[in-house]
Amino acid sequence: MHRLALRRVGAFFVSSDGFFSQSTLEVMVISLRSLGFCALAALLITGCGGPGTDDVSNERLAQMAGGKLAEVVLVGGKVLVDGAPKAGVNLYLYPSDGGKLIRQSRTDAEGKYCWSTNLPCDGIEPGSYRIAFRFIPKPKKNDSDEDALDLFKSRYSNPMKVEYLLTVAAGTPQPAVDYDLKME
Secondary structure: OOOOEEEOOOOOOEOOOOEEEEEEEEEEEEHHHHHHHHHHHHHHHOOOOOOOOOOOHHHOOOHHHOOOOOOOOOOEEEEOOOEOOOOOEEEEEEEOOOOOEEEEOOOOOEEEEEEOOOOOOOOOEEEEEEEEEEEEEOOOOOOOOOOOOOOOOOOOOOOOOOOOOOEOOOOEOOOOOOOOEEEO
């Protein structure tokens, strides 16, 4: 409640402007709270954006990220399973010397994939990587990636045991990095 310069005199409050009964004062407090709630609801409905909030340019993304965006190189291709393109193959990108997962991608209905860093399918940073794979055609709704059934039976899931290496050079797009994996 806003603190007015009020003095209580019996059941009334005295301000510099006059008398308020306790019930009148309570109505005023409730009205102020309702006004605040309505203002908050109006902000939530209309959003807090202003001009340019639908701008997804590199400059706008860099501003939102609080600095410079990563320089990336386009890398994508196709994943074949026993010679045929397959949907539902997950690709995992790791540092070449081991370490934590950097990115992941998934093949579409035509077996195509692309790596994303700042925007969808914009590529990855130059460097050397290891690629791991899991074949999960139809993940269940509540399954985490680790719990899902891998049709490759974990043959390609350990990045330090698979032979799939990727080297990305600055300024050299690689739109056709294809992989042919075997079920058995």
